[in-house]
Every structure is written in structure tokens, then in C-alpha cells.
Amino acid sequence: MNSTLSKWLQAPSIIVLLLWMLVPLSMTIYFSTVRYHLLYPERTGFVGWSNYEFFYTDPSFWPAILNTLILVGSVLVITVVLGLAIALLINRSFPGRGIVRVLLISPFFIMPTVNALLWKNMMMNPIYGLFAVAAQSVGAEPIDWLSQYPLLSIIFIVSWQWTPFAILIFMTSLQSQDQEQLEAARLDGAGAWAQFRYLTLPHLMRPIAIVLMIQMIFHLSIFAEIFVTTGGGPGTQSTNLAFLIFSQALQGFDIGVASAGGVFAIILANVVAFFLVRLIGKNLTV
Amino acid sequence: MMTDRQRERLKHRIAAICAWLVAILFFFPIFWMVLTSFKTELEAIAVPPTVFFDPTLENxxxxxxxxxxxxxxxxxxxxxxxxxxxxxxxxxxxxxxxxxxxxxxxxxxxxxxxxxxxxxxxxxxxxxxxxxxxxxxxxxxxxxxxxxxxxxxxxxxxxxxxxxxxxxxxxxxxxxxxxxxxxxxxxxxxxxxxxxxxxxxxxxxxxxxxxxxxxxxxxxxxxxxxxxxxxxxxxxxxxxxxxxxxxxxxxxxxxxxxxxxxxxxxxxxxxxxxxxx
Missing domain, CATH: 1.10.3720.10 (MetI-like)
Incomplete structure (x- = not known):
């Protein structure tokens, strides 16, 4: 294949993605520097940095950034650790392993909206929810999870959906581990921990990198779960950056400020992407 | 005293039971959702929850x-x-x-x-x-x-x-x-x-x-x-x-x-x- 043809073949994907990125981005940047309020359409004109200042000095700004990072970080740790543990648990064959596997991965296919509604109503509702019923049956005071521990609850809900994803990948990867090597280590007297630490974990480095990367892509802009459950509250306790922009744009009707927020979100995504690439780049043959 | 082999088998059995428990725990919310879809609205919010009921296709x-x-x-x-x-x-x-x-x-x-x-x-x-x-x-x-x-x-x-x-x-x-x-x-x-x-x-x-x-x-x-x-x-x-x-x-x-x-x-x-x- 000559290089001209190669360029022609590559062009469509690069061009559409460039358009998909640049057109909205430049519009967002433009909106972020003008007055654009849906309720006051007569107010127009260039305002410079003031939308950014407004967004940046919003008392929710730093909590939102912090919540975004806490949310992503906690979900990553929980899903990787739990996913690894469960994948190891079901690695050896036992009666009904096929069914166990199907049960374990099912939450991954549930829609995020359904997932959030399910937990919000049927599990975490302080009166009728199963958690409350369980607490009462042992004589404890039922907890209103979503208003008392909003961020924790969301971390829990998201982890329930994504741990199966980690299990699915680690499980498959464990199957390809060299059994003879493990057997040899065992004969040489290596304990279970040593086997895990020096053989299994190195074998899993690449799958772990993949799990981290894909999840980070999806979790940086988590929206549906928050929208459906807490609406970012109470206060700003469960507002992440994506939700803060949403509430500025669609609840505050201020496109200018929301666009400034969009620019912040894009910057944050790029900062994270930069570190991510350094972290993952070594483990991923691109 | 158990022999090594017996201990190994016991360990397997416990691991299998744990795996089943974890799987049921993970799947339970989905099972509960499907179950609830066959209840009447009153049964759905009953405390304590109803597990046995006349399934209905009304919903x-x-x-x-x-x-x-x-x-x-x-x-x-x-x-x-x-x-x-x-x-x-x-x-x-x-x-x-x-x-x-x-x-x-x-x-x-x-x-x-x-x-x-x-x-x-x-x-x-x-x-x-x-x-x-x-x-x-x-x-x-x-x-x-x-x-x-x-x-x-x-x-x-x-x-x-x-x-x-x-x-x-x-x-x-x-x-x-x-x-x-x-x-x-x-x-x-x-x-x-x-x-x-x-x-x-x-x-x-x-x-x-x-x-x-x-x-x-x-x-x-x-x-x-x-x-x-x-x-x-x-x-x-x-x-x-x-x-x-x-x-x-x-x-x-x-x-x-x-x-x-x-x-x-x-x-x-x-x-x-x-x-x-």
C-alpha cells in the first residue's frame, strides 16, 4: 500500500473526529466569552473572562473538582481490588461456575439510569428500601444513604456496575496464565501470597492497565447516576464537574457560564489524559 | 487431624460457597427488580418485603x-x-x-x-x-x-x-x-x-x-x-x-x-x- 492511499484511508476518521472536537469546542469557547443567558436574550456582547471568573468563584467549583477526583479514584480502587479478588475466587472450577459467571457480570449490562433508580428506590429508600428494612429488623436506626452519605452512595452504585467489568477481564486473563509455572513455584515451596505477588500480579499488569483506562474514560464524566439519585446534593456534596456544568446550563439557563465550565472540564480531562497516557503507555502497545 | 488433601478439598469447597454467595449478592438487585415488576404497587412497597405473592402482569x-x-x-x-x-x-x-x-x-x-x-x-x-x-x-x-x-x-x-x-x-x-x-x-x-x-x-x-x-x-x-x-x-x-x-x-x-x-x-x-x- 502506498502512503498516499494510506493517508486517504486514514483521513475520514481523523477529519470527523477533528470536526466533532473542534466545532463544538470553538462554539463553547466563543459562548464562554459572551453574555448568553436564555432568560435574558437581549443581553449580549463580549464579556472577556467574567464567565470564567463567575464559574471559578462559584462556591461549588472546588468541591466539584474534588468530588470528581474522589469519585473516579475510589471507584477505580474498589473495582480493581474487588474484581481481582472475585476473579481469583472463581478461577478454579467448581459446580455451577458457568452460572456464577453469568450472575456476576450481569450488572455491567444494566443501563446506568436503571441501575441508579433501582438502588435509589428499592435498596436505599429510608422507609421501604431493603437496607432500611434490614437495619430495622436488627433494631438499628435506618440510614437515609443518599442524603446522609451521598457521594459514598454514588461510589457504591457505580462500583456495583463496574466491578463486573473488572471481573470479566481479570477472569479471562487469569485463564491464560501459565499453569506449569505456578505448579513449579508451588513445588519450590512458594506460598499462595508469593505466587500471587510474583507470578499472577505481573501477568495481570496489562489487563489492570486496560481496566483503569477504560473506566477513567467513562467515570470522568459520570452524569446519569448523579442526575437520577441525588441531583448533586445535598448542597454540593455529590456534585461533580459534569453535573455542575449541567446545573449551570440547564437549571441556571446561563449558557455563557456553563460554557466556561465546559472549558474547565476539557482542561481537566486533558490533564488526566496526560498522566493516564504516561501511566498506561508503557503497558499498552499502541 | 486432617490430611493435607482433606484440607485442600475443604478449602475448595469454602471457596466455591463464597463464590456462590458473592454472585448471588451481585445479582440480587436485578432479581429483586424483576420480582418487583410482577407485584402490585402495594406489594412492591410492603414492609416487610413480600417474597411470596400472586404474580401479576398488570404492570x-x-x-x-x-x-x-x-x-x-x-x-x-x-x-x-x-x-x-x-x-x-x-x-x-x-x-x-x-x-x-x-x-x-x-x-x-x-x-x-x-x-x-x-x-x-x-x-x-x-x-x-x-x-x-x-x-x-x-x-x-x-x-x-x-x-x-x-x-x-x-x-x-x-x-x-x-x-x-x-x-x-x-x-x-x-x-x-x-x-x-x-x-x-x-x-x-x-x-x-x-x-x-x-x-x-x-x-x-x-x-x-x-x-x-x-x-x-x-x-x-x-x-x-x-x-x-x-x-x-x-x-x-x-x-x-x-x-x-x-x-x-x-x-x-x-x-x-x-x-x-x-x-x-x-x-x-x-x-x-x-x-x-
């Missing part, structure tokens, strides 16, 4: 009566499959060219593509909304198909690139010596060899698009509404009608969950970029 009947489930389901199928096909159409030639004729920038281009996936959609919602309005495609399937193709294109490119790279170059060189054109090369040699990879990529993309919430909720209403939008429409005014909510959720999730069960092996291949066999 499903009401949903069928009030909304057109099948048109929502059809929209979900058309947009998730259509978006996937469109993305594949763009991605296959590009990934092919990048894999077999990599340039100095190929790696950077791929990582840049992936980074576009990290941008929060809400940051560009207004521009996209206004563009759709301008072209008069708000609440149409075609708008959703195009957007779905674009949001999944980076991941699809990444996965296909990795698959194509695993095809030995010697095979292509041999075919070129025999005078095969690039078109023949793709259709007769690369596609058959990468077929498994292409299929698993497509399956993964369909699952992700089926569950995509942000764009389907914000850009569609009645005409092009997907099942995600249907569930969302049931959630706000009827948040406390758990039985109906469960029924509509069950209907919305069942197709893709069953689909996922049958294709789990291919899905893993797609998700791990073909790296984990």
Missing part, C-alpha cells in the same frame, strides 16, 4: 397500553446498531491503514482520539443541540446514529488497530507479490483474518450505545426516543410507583442483558483490545 399491560414499548425498542436497536455500523465503516479502512502503514504520528493520533472520549459531553451539549436544531434533526434517529458513531469511534479505532496489528505482514506481502489490489487485500485477506476482532468490537459498541444515557435523553423525546429515554420518562413523575418502574426497567434491560450473556466471550476480546485471550 406490563399498563406500560404497553400507555406507551409504545416496541417503537422505543426499535429506536434503541436502530440507533445502537446504526451507530456501530457507521463507526465501523469509517474505522475499518483507517485502522487498517494505521496498522499496516504506521507513520511517525500514528501513536499520538490514536491517543488523541481516545482523549476526545474523556471530554464531558455536557461541556458541548449546547453547541450540539443548536447544530441539531439548525439542521432540523432534533429528535430524529439520524442525529443519534451520527452522534453515537462519533462517540464510539475512538474506542473502535483503538481496538481494531490492535487487532489488525496482530496480522502478520508477510501474508500481505505475499498477496501483493501475486498482484492483489488494496481493495482485494482488505476484503479477501485482512477481513477474514480479523473477522473475530471486528465482530467483538461491534458487539461491545452495541452494548455501550444501547446503554448510552446522556445524548439519548437530551436530544430525543417522542419520535426517536430510545429505551433509556423511556425509563427516564417513567422515573420522574412515577418515581414512587416501584412496580411499574421495575416493569419498564426490566423490559428495557432484558434484551441487552441476554445479548451480553451470549456474547460475553467476544465482548472480553473487544474490551481488552484483543490482548487477553
Amino acid at each position: 406490563f399491560r399498563l406500560i404497553e397500553e400507555r406507551t409504545d414499548y416496541f417503537s422505543y425498542a426499535l429506536n434503541s436497536i436502530i440507533t445502537s446498531v446504526g451507530g456501530t455500523l457507521l463507526a465501523m465503516l469509517i474505522a475499518i479502512p483507517s485502522a487498517y491503514a494505521m496498522a499496516f502503514n504506521p507513520g511517525r504520528w500514528t501513536k499520538d493520533i490514536l491517543l488523541w482520539m481516545l482523549s476526545t472520549k474523556m471530554l464531558p459531553a455536557v461541556g458541548v451539549l449546547m453547541p450540539i443541540y443548536l447544530i441539531c436544531q439548525k439542521f432540523g434533526v432534533l429528535d430524529t434517529r439520524i442525529a443519534l446514529v451520527v452522534i453515537f458513531a462519533l462517540i464510539n469511534l475512538p474506542i473502535i479505532m483503538m481496538i481494531l488497530f490492535n487487532y489488525f496489528r496482530e496480522i502478520p505482514k508477510e501474508i500481505l506481502e505475499a498477496s501483493r507479490m501475486d498482484g492483489a489490489s488494496t481493495f482485494n487485500e482488505i476484503t479477501q485477506i485482512v477481513m477474514p483474518l480479523a473477522w473475530g476482532g471486528i465482530a467483538s468490537t461491534a458487539l461491545l459498541s452495541i452494548v455501550l450505545l444501547w446503554n448510552e444515557a446522556f445524548w439519548s435523553i437530551n436530544l430525543t423525546s417522542s419520535d426517536a426516543g430510545t429505551l433509556v429515554a423511556l425509563v427516564a420518562s417513567f422515573s420522574s413523575p412515577e418515581g414512587l410507583f416501584w412496580a411499574k418502574l421495575s416493569a419498564v426497567s426490566t423490559l428495557a434491560c432484558a434484551p441487552i442483558v441476554v445479548f451480553g450473556w451470549f456474547t460475553q466471550r467476544q465482548l472480553v476480546q473487544g474490551l481488552t483490545f484483543g490482548a487477553v485471550k
